[in-house]
Amino acid sequence: MEQTLIIFKPDSLNRGLVGEILHRFERKGLKLVAMKMIYLDDDILGSHYFHLKDKAFFPVLKRFMSSAPSLVAVLEGVNAVEVVRFLVGSTKGYEADAGTIRGDYSISSQCNVVHASDSKVNANIEIYRFFKEDEIFSYDKIDLDFIYSEDEIEK
Ligand code: UDP
Numbered sequence: 001m002e003q004t005l006i007i008f009k010p011d012s013l014n015r016g017l018v019g020e021i022l023h024r025f026e027r028k029g030l031k032l033v034a035m036k037m038i039y040l041d042d043d044i045l046g047s048h049y050f051h052l053k054d055k056a057f058f059p060v061l062k063r064f065m066s067s068a069p070s071l072v073a074v075l076e077g078v079n080a081v082e083v084v085r086f087l088v089g090s091t092k093g094y095e096a097d098a099g100t101i102r103g104d105y106s107i108s109s110q111c112n113v114v115h116a117s118d119s120k121v122n123a124n125i126e127i128y129r130f131f132k133e134d135e136i137f138s139y140d141k142i143d144l145d146f147i148y149s150e151d152e153i154e155k
Pocket residue numbers: 052057061090091109110111112115116118
């Protein structure tokens with residue numbers, strides 16, 4: 001099944017929002033298959049946010065993202081990349097729709113509580129940027145038969 005990377009950014013740890021946000025992903029039916037706490041250093045942020053390196057806010061973004069630990073995690077499910085981006089909402093907290101994670105928990109263009117991979121190609125790159133193969137778990141989750149139809153589980 002499809003996998004995607006999420007990051008609980010330093011603001012979600014400092015604000016005590018990790019449990020609530022993770023709960024939303026779990027309630028949706030997404031399966032947690034990897035998770036760890038790390039400090040994102042300059043090197044990893046340079047790769048992860050390479051597409052933003054020329055933006056004026058890039059140094060501020062790097063300072064924010066390394067100001068406290070982050071939790072990186074892999075979620076699995078049918079169309080996981082698209083589903084998770086949909087739950088997370090648009091980038092700027094003050095524009096994100098109510099009901100989305102960013103819309104409900106953030107009001108900043110930077111401190112927007114979570115990162116989520118934006119395409120299948122990037123999800124694959126991002127997952128292996130943070131995790132080794134043996135840190136991603138394969139296990140039978142007992143509720144899967146009721147989250148998906150019989151033919152969806154095969155995917
Ligand atoms: N960001 C920022 N200022 C902006 C736009 C983005 O500080 O004007 C930060 C914000 O934390 C965002 C991250 O840069 O989540 C990555 O930006 P991207 O455009 O990739 O948005 P995302 O994929 O996170 O929605």
